[in-house]
Amino acid sequence: MNEVHTQELLLDDSGEETLETQETITNDAPVRQEAQKTFGDYGVIPEIAQSLADAGILHPFPIQSMTLGVALGGHDIIGQAKTGTGKTLGFGIPTLQRAIPQDHADYAKLPAPGAPQALIVVPTRELALQVSKDLQTASKRTNLRTEVIYGGRAYEPQIEALQRGVDVIVGTPGRLIDLHRQRHLNLKNVRIVVLDEADEMLDLGFLPDVETLLGAVPAIRQTMLFSATMPGPVVAMARRYMSRPTHIRASEPDDDSITKKDIRQVIYRAHHLDKDEVVARILQAEGRGRTIIFTKTKRTAAKLAEELVDRGFAAAALHGDLGQGAREQALRAFRNNKVDVLVATDVAARGIDVEDVTHVINFQCPEDEKAYLHRVGRTGRAGNKGTAVTFVDWEDVPRWTLINKALGLDVPDPVETYSSSAHLFADLDIPEGTKGRLPRHKRVLEGVEGEALEDLGGPEKKPRRR
Template sequence: MNEPIADTIAPEVQAPQPTFADFGVLPATVQSLADVGIIHPFAIQEMTLPVALGGHDIIGQAKTGTGKTLGFGVPLLNRVVAPGEAGYDDLPAPGKPQALVIVPTRELAVQVANDLEAASSRRSVRVIQLYGGRAYEPQIAMLNKGVDVVVGTPGRMIDLMNQGHLTLLRAGIVVLDEADEMLDLGFLPDVEKLLSQTPAVRQTMLFSATMPGPVVALARRYMKQPTHIRASDPHDDSVTVKNITQFVYRTHALDKIEMLSRLLQARGRGLTIVFTRTKRTAAKVSDELTERGFAAGSIHGDLGQGAREQALRAFRNGKIDVLVATDVAARGIDVEDVTHVVNYQCPEDEKIYLHRTGRTGRAGQRGTAVTFVDWDDVPRWSLIDKAIGLGHPDPAETYSTSPSFYSDLDIPEGTKGRLPRTQRTRAGLDAEQLEDLGETGKRTAPARNGRGGERRNSDRRGGSGERGRQGGAGHAQAPRAAREHAGETSPKDGVDPAKRRSRNRRRTRGGKPAAPAAE
C-alpha cells in the first residue's frame, strides 16, 4: 500500500529572517541595536536600507507605528563620522552638523533623538535636540562644543541659525520626518528655508504616513530622482493597522468621564493615552481621573516644557498609566505597552484619527482604540468613518451602564467609576522630578486659567512656542505689561500705568470745561 502523499512531501523551508548586519550596517550600530533587543528590521526598514545605504534620495511611506525612525536613522548613522573614528579629522569642518532631522513637534524630536542615541550608543556620535520651550544657552553651548546630528523643530533651528550659532552648510544628509504634519502646522516655508541652507549635493529622505499634494511637490523640488517606498502588509489592505481593535460609541457628554473611568479598569489594560481636542478638556479630564484615584497626567499647550517632559517620563517609567493629551502628542509618543487609546473627543479628521490610534498596536503588538462620539459630532464622524472604511458610520448609543460596553472591553461586572484603593499602586505624577529647563516664554502675571504662571502656548505648530512666541525672535511679541514690568519699555507718555488707569476723564460741553456738578 502506498504511503499517504502528505507524508512524502518535504516540509516547506522558510528563509531566515534578515538582520541589520545583512544590509552592511556598521557593526557598532548592529550591536547597539542588539543591546536594546532590536535584531530584525521591520518591513519599511528592510525595504529602505538597501536604497538609503546607497546614498539615494527616498520617499518613505508607511502606516504610523511601523518603524520609520530606524528606516532613516540607521542609514544616517552609517554616513556620520564620529569623533575618534577614522576620517573625522579629515572632515571639511569637524564639529559642524553632518546630518539634519526636521520634525514638527517637540515630543517627536525627543523620540527621534533618543532612538538615534540608542542606535549609536557604542559610538561617540553627538546628537543634539533643538526645540522651543528650553533655554537657548545650553543648546548654544552644545553647538559651540561640536555636534554631529541635529534633531529639531523648524522654529528653534531657524532662530539659532539667524543668530549665527547653527550652520547647516556641512549637513550632507537631511531627513524630513512626518512631513504631512509639518504641512498641517504651516511649517513648510520654514522647512524650505532650512533646506536652502544645506549643501546642494546631499541625500534627502522624506518619511510620512500620508502624502498630500504639497508634500509631493516639496519632494519634487528638493529631491533628485527619489525612490518612493511604500511598505504595507500584503494581507492588510486597511488604512489602519490590523493589530488595533477599534470600538466606536455614541456617548453623552455628561457620561463620558464615567465611561472612561470604567474603561480604565478593563482586564489586561496597560498604559493608556486619552486624546482630547482642547487644552482645557485635557486638564479637566486629567484632574478628574486623579480625583477618582487613577495615576494620570496631561500634556497640552498650556503646560511648560518641563511639565510636559515630566508627564512623558512618568508615563514611560510607569509612575502613571494614563496620559491625557491634545493632538500635540499624537505624533512623537513612542512608548512600549500602550494597550489602549481613547478618543475622548472626536478627532477633526481621518488623519488625526490615524495618528491618535497609531500610538497603540506599534511594532507588531496588539492594541485597542475606543472613540466617544457626541451627538453633535456624528456628521463629522461619518466622514471620518467613510474615509478610513471602519464600517461604523452611525455608532450605537452607549452609556456607562450598557452591557455591550462591559462585554466589548472586558470590564469586570460591578465596576464603578472610582478606582478601588487596593488597586492604587502607582507612584503618581508627583513622584517624577520636574526639571528646571530654563524655560522661555513664562508669564510674569498669573495665567487667565488660574493654573500658574505658564505662558499659554498654542497647540498648533506643535505647541512649540518657537519663533514669534518665545525668546529670541519672539521677544518683541511678549505681552506689553510683562516687558514694562521687566523695565524693557515704558508707556508712551511716561505716566505710570496705575496712575493712568485711575485718572478721571474731564467732562466738556461745546469744547469748554463743563461746570462741576452740584454736590
Template sequence: MPPRSDSGERPRGDGFTPRRPTDQKRRNTLATFRELGVLPPIADALERVGITEAFPIQEMALPAALAGSDLIGQARTGTGKTYAFSIPLLQRIVAPDDRDYAEATEPGKPQALVVTPTRELAHQVTGDLETASADRRVRILSVYGGRAYEPQTSALKSGVDVIVGTPGRLLDLAAQGHLDLGHIKVLVLDEADEMLDLGFLPDVEKIVALTPELRQTMLFSATMPAAVVSLARRYMRHPLNIRAESAEDTQTVPATAQFVYRAHNLDKEEMVARLLQAEGRGLTMIFSQTKRAAQRLADALSERGFAVAAVHGDLGQGARERALRAFRNGKVDVLVATDVAARGIDVEAVTHVVNLSCPDDEKTYLHRIGRTGRAGATGIAVTLVDWDDLARWKMINEALGLPFPDPPETYSSSENFFHDLGIPPGTKGKLPRSERTRAGLDAEQEEDLGGPAAKRTRRRTRGGGRPAQGGQSGRGGQRTQSRAASSSADDPGAGNAESRSDQPRPRKRARRRTRAGKPVEHNTPGE
C-alpha cells in the same frame, strides 16, 4: 465574563480588528539588520535593546538609503520609520573616533539634520539615534522651543555631529549665527505631512536652502498629500518612492481592535473611568480636542484615584517632558493629551487609546490610534462620538472603510460596553484604594529647562504664590508685610494705625452755618 478563545484572546463584540499576518509568517519574511548591511557597532547597539529584525519599511528603505539615494518613505504610523532613516544617517556621517574625522569633515560642524514638526517627536527621534549610536561617539543635539538657548549654543560651539530639531528653533539658531548647516550630508524631513498641516512649509523651505545642494535627502511620512509630493520634487534628486504596504492592507494599524460608541458628553468621564479598570489594561492614552478638556479630565481622573498626567499646549516644556517621563517610566499609567502628542510618543506597552470625541479627520484618527498596536503588538482603540459629530464620523468611517457607519448608543452602564472591553461587572467610576499602586506624577521631578516658561514659573512661585494685588510681586509683597509686622512689633501704635486703616474712614466734620459772623443753630420756618 465571556469565555476566552484557545489563543487567550477575549471575543470582542462588534469590534473591528483588521487582518494581519501571523507572528510566524512575519518572523520568516523579515531580515536582520546585519543581513541588510548595517555596521556591526550599530547592529550590536540595537541587539542589546532587543532589536534584531527589520520591519518592512526598514527592510525596503535601508538598501537604497545606505547606497546614498534620495528616497520618500511612506508607511503606517508605528511601523518603524525612525530607524529606517536613523541607521543610514549614522553610517553616512564620520564620528569623532573615526580615523579620517579631521580630513573628511570640518570638525564640530553638523553633518546630519533631522527636522520634526513637534518637540515630542524631536525628543523621541533623538532617543532612537542615541540608542543606535551607543557604540560610536556621535554627538547628537536636540533643539526645540521651550528650552533655554544657552545650553544649545554651548553644545554647538563644542561640536555636534547630528542635529534634531523643530523648524522655529533651527531658524532662530541659524539666524543668530550659532548653527551652520553648510556641511550637512544627510537631511531628513520626518512626518512631512504634519509639518504641512502645522504651517511649517515656508520654514522648511528656508532650512533646506541653508543646506548644501549635494546632500542625501530622505522624506518620511504616514500620509502623502500633494503638497508633500511637490516639496519632494523641488528638493530631491530622482527619489525612490518606497511604500511598505501591500494591496490587501488596510489604512489602519492592523493589530488594533477598534470600538466606536455614540456617547453623551456628560457620561464620558464615567465611561472612561470604568474603561480604565478593564482586564489587561496597561498604559493608556486619552486624546482630547481642546486643552481645557484635557486638563479637566486629568483632574477628574486624579480625584477618582487614577495615576494620570496631562500634556497640552498650556503647559511649559518642563511640565510636558515631566509628564511624558512619568508615563514612560510607569509612574502614571494614564496620559491625557491633545494632538500635540499624537505624533512623537513611542511608548511600549500602550494597550488602549481613547478618543474622547470624534477627531477632525481620518488622518488625525490614524495618528491617534497609532499610539497602540505598535511594532507588532496588539492594542485597543475606543472612540466616543457625540450626537453632533455623527456626520463627521461617517466621513471618517467611509474614508477608512470601517464598519461603524452608525455607532451604537452606549452609556457607562451599557452591557455591550462592559462586554466589548472586558470590564468586570459591577465596576464603578472610582479606582479602589487597593489598586492605587502607581507612584503618580508627583514622584517625577520637573527639570528646569531655563526657557521663558520656566522663568515665568519661577517668577510666579517666588514668595509663595501669585503676585500681590496692586502690581507688587509675591516677594515684594512679603517684604512689605514683613516690614509692617516688624514695625508693629517695635511700635504698638503702628500696629494700631495699620489696623485702623482697614476700618471705614470717619465722616468729615460737619460745617457750622453762620450769619453775620454768628452761628445759626436752627432754621425756623419763618426764616
C-alpha cells in the same frame, strides 16, 4: 503554507522609483525568511548593530528592511508606512552610519569641522525627543555626538553643545532657524537631511520653514522624507528638493486597510455628561496597560486628568498650556510607569513611541481622518495588539461619517452607549459590577509627582512684567 515577502523596484509615470512589498506563497519556504534577517545582513556596521542588540532589537521591521539598502546607498527616499511601524530606525540607522567618519582625515575635509553632518527635522518637541532617544540607543557603541534642539528650553545649553561640536542634529523648524540665523548652527557640512512626519509639518504651517532649511544646506546631499500620509503639497516639495527619489511603501501582504490591523477599533455614540464615567470603567478593563486619552482642547485635557486623579487613577495631563518642563515631566512619568493614563491634546499624537500602550481613547471625535490615524497609531506599535475607542457626540455624527467613509471603517452609525450599557462591558472585557472609581487596593502607582520637575530655563521661567 508560509508567506515570503519580496521587494520590487518600479518606475512610475513620473520617473519616481517605487519599492513595494508583494506576497508569494510556497509550501516549502522557510518560516518568515525576511523577518529572520539581522541588521548586519542589510549592511549596517557592527557598532550600530550591536548597539541595537544591546537594547534587544535584533531584526528589522518591514519599513526598515526595505529602507536600509536604498538609504545606505545614498539614494533619496520617500518613505510611507502606517504609524507605529518603525520608521524612526528606518531613517535613523542610515543617518548615523553616513555621519561616522571613515578616518580622522575626513574631519579635516569638512568645510566647517565640528558642525553637524546630518539634520533631522520633526514637527513637535515630543517627536524630537523620541527620535533623539532612538538615535542614542542605536549609536551607543559609536563616538557620534547627537543633539536635540527645540523651543521651550533655554538657548544657552544648545548653543554650547553646537560650539563643542555635533554630528547629528534632531530639531523642530522654529528653533533650528533661530540658531541658524544667529550663526550658531552651521549647516555647511550637512550631507543627509531627513524630514519626519512631513504631513504634520504641513498641517502646522511649517513647510515654509522647512524650505528655508533645505535652502541653507548644500545642494549635493541625500534627502529622505517619511510620513504616514502623502498630501499633494508634501509630494510637490519632495519633487522640488529631491533627486529621483525611491518611493517606499511598507504594508502587510494581507492588510489592505488604511489603519493597522493590530488595532481593534470601537466607536460609540456617547453623551458628554456620561463620558467621564465610561472612561473610568474602560480604564478597569482586563489587560489594560498604559493608556492615552485624546481631547480636543487643553481645558478638557486638564479637567479630565484632574477628574481621573480624583477617581483614583494615576493620570497626567499633556497640553500646550504646560511649560516644557511640565510636559517632559508628564512624559517621563508615563514612560517610567509612574502614571499609566496620559490625557493629551493632539500635541502628543506624534512623538509618543511607547510600545506597550494597550488603549487609546478619543474623548471627542477627531477633526479628520488624518488626526484619527495618528491618534489611534499610538497603540498597536511594534507588532503589539491595541484597542482604540472613539466617542462621537451627537453633533459630531456628520464629521464621523466623513472619517468613516475616508478610512473604510464600516461604522457609519455608532451604537448609542452609556456607562451602564451591557455591550460596553462585553466589547472591552470590563468585569461585571465595575464602578467609576478605582478601588483603593489597586492604587499602586506614584503619580506624576514621582518624577522631578526639571527647570529647563525656558521662556516660561522668565518673570512677567505687570
